[in-house]
Amino acid sequence: MKELLLESPEGCGYRYAILVDEMAVGGLCCESYGIKVTGPDGDSQAVPNITVSAGRIDELAELVCRNQVSPVTLRDVVEDWL
Template identity: 60%
Template sequence: MREMLADSCKEVGEDGTEHCFEYIILVDEMEVSGGLFCESYGVRVVREDGESAEVRNLTVRVERIDELVELLRRNAVSPVTLRDVVEDWL
């Protein structure tokens, strides 16, 4: 598996605390048939304190994972809410 830092953002919470999030694209290989492999993409969100969450093998299309990362960044999605956002996105 490879990882690529795609983006990051800072967000001020309701309590006035600033949070920083990094959005990382995960690149895996998955077997499609008969020994043929293709790249699949997932995402990890990491908060500045080290808390993280990831969802792997979401798509094989680069454009789709780029769209998801932009959605996550634009909405300052945290590790806690990542899975819910991904489920809605799918």
């Protein structure tokens, strides 16, 4: 699994990353995308395999960064977004 670090808002203590992995879909292998947030204390939360659409994960990543989502609330934000 690869992590693509995102630019965090200025003054934000969180680090954001898009997770890139592979998953089997109907006998085919395709890229899947997730999101990870790491707090200033090193606490992190990851939600892998959210979508296979690069455009959709970009939308989610922008939302998460803009709203400075914390590791504690990441899963709730993703579930609401879905």
